[in-house]
Amino acid sequence: MTKNTIQSIKGFKDILPDEVGYYDFIENVIAHVTEQYSVSQIRVPIIEKTELFNRSIGNDTDIVNKEMYDFIDKNGDSICLRPEGTVSIIRCALEHNLIYDRGVKKQKFWYYGPMFRHEKPQRGRFRQFNQFGIEYFGFKNTESDIEIIFLLNLIFERLCIDNGITLHINSLGTKEDRLNYKKIIKQHIDKNIGKLDDNQKKTLKNNPLRLLDSKSENMIDILEGIPPLYDILSTESKSRYDLLLKKLDSMKIQYIHNNTIVRGLDYYNDTVFEWRHELLGSQNAICAGGRYDNLVEELNQTPVPAIGFAMGIERIVEILKHVNQSLSEIYNIIPIINITSENNTYCALQCRELREIMPQKRFFNTDSTSSLSSQLKHAMKMNSHFIILITDENIKDSSFTVKTHANKMNDIIVTKDKLLEMLSELHDDDCSVQDELDDDFETPGEPDE
Ligand code: HAM
16 A cells, blocks of 8 residues: 555445455344344435434434534435434334334334444444344333343354353333433532533533443442432333343343443433443443334324344454454355366366255365465365365265364265265354264274274
8 A cells, every 4th residue: 555545434444355254144144033033124225314313312412412424415405324223214114104004013123234423433433333223113011122132142142152242231211210310310410510521511411311321430439329220210110120120030031230221322211221242342332222112202293112222243243253253164164175186177067066065055165276285274274174175086986085173184085975964964053063973984094993
C-alpha cells in the first residue's frame, strides 16, 4: 500500500476471504435453527425514514442522540442508515398487515444484515456491524421468553461457543415502575451530585436508568446501597418475573439475575437480557434484547405484545477465532493431495465423483504442481484431521491413501468404498472429526494382529 492509497472509513471493516467462512458458518447455523423453530425470514431495506427511529428508540438514547447516520437526501427527505432491526421489522410488519389485521396475528420473524451506528470504534465495536435478530409478535406469556432463550442456547451450542457464555437477566417492569425508579435514582444521587461529571449529570437528567450500567468507579460507589429495581416492581411484573426465573430454575437453565441490565433503547418492559462471553473485552455482550409489549401500540395504536433479541455477528466471529476454531475444523475441510506423476485427469475425475457423492462435504485440492511435502504442509496448516492422497500406486489399483488423526496421520491404503464409509463417519456438525474410525483397514508398516 502506498501513501496515496485510499483506505476504508474508520469503524467500517472489510471482511477478507479468511474471515468470510466464519460468517458463512454462523449464517448456516442461523438458517438451520430458525428453520427448526419455524421462524420466517424478513428482509428490510438498509435505509429508512429517520422519523421511524426517532419516534421509537427514544430521543434520550445514545443511538438517536448521537449515533444515527442520518442525512437529507436529494429530495430533501431526512433518511438514515438503520441503527438496528427491531423498529424496521415492526414498520414492515405493520405496512403489510403481518402482525395486525382486525386483531393481533401471532408471528415469528428473523432478519440478518448490516446496522450502522456512529459510535467510537474500538475492539468489538464498529460503525457498520452485522446483526442477526428475531422478533416474536403476539406472544405475551413467559413461554415465549423461554422459547427465545432455548433457541439462543441451541445456536450457541451449534456454534460450539456455549462454554464461557453467561445469560444476564433482569426485569424493567412497567413504564410506571421505571418512572418511580427514576425518582429513586435521582433522590439517591442528589446528595452526591457534586461528584458527577457533566456527562453523568446529563444522563441523570435525561435517562437516569443508564447510570445503573455505568462502568465508571465513581458512579458504582455513588449508587452503592440503592434498592434494586426489582424491589419496586408492580405486583404483576414481579410475579411474571418470579415465574420466569422459577421456570428457568426448574429447567436448569443457568442465568444471573443482574440489576444493572437496563438496555440502551427505551422501548423495553419486563424481561430484558444480555448474553456475555468471557473471552471478549469491555464489549462483551454478544446478544441482547427483551420484551417490548408497548412499542407497536406507540407506533400504530394497535397493541401487539412482542419480544426479541439481536446478536452481534462480529463479536461471535471474534470468539470463534479466540477459541481457535480454525475454519477447516468447523467445516471439516478435507484436503486432497495429488501426487500422480502423470494422468492428472484421473485425480480430477475422482475428486469430481467424491463431490457428487458427498455434496455436504468440503474438499480442498492442494496445488498439485507443488511437492508432496509442501502440499502436506498446506494440508496440516488447515488443521485437517483427515487427508486424502492420490498417488501413482493408487491409480494402479483404484485405491486411495488416507491420513487420519485417529491413525496418528500414518498412511492407510483404502478402497473407494472404504473411503466413502470413512468420510460418511466424519461429523459435519460437531466441530471435530469423529475419532473412532473403524480400524479394519490395512496400515502399511504395521504388523497384522
Ligand atoms: P443492542 O443491544 O443495541 O440491541 O444490540 C444487540 C447486539 O448487537 C449487541 O449485544 C452487540 O452484540 C451487537 N452490537 C451492538 N452495537 C454494536 C457495534 N457498534 N459493533 C458491533 N456489534 C454491536 C438491539 O439492537 C435491539 N434491536 C435488540 C432487540 C431485538 N431487542 C428486541 N428485539
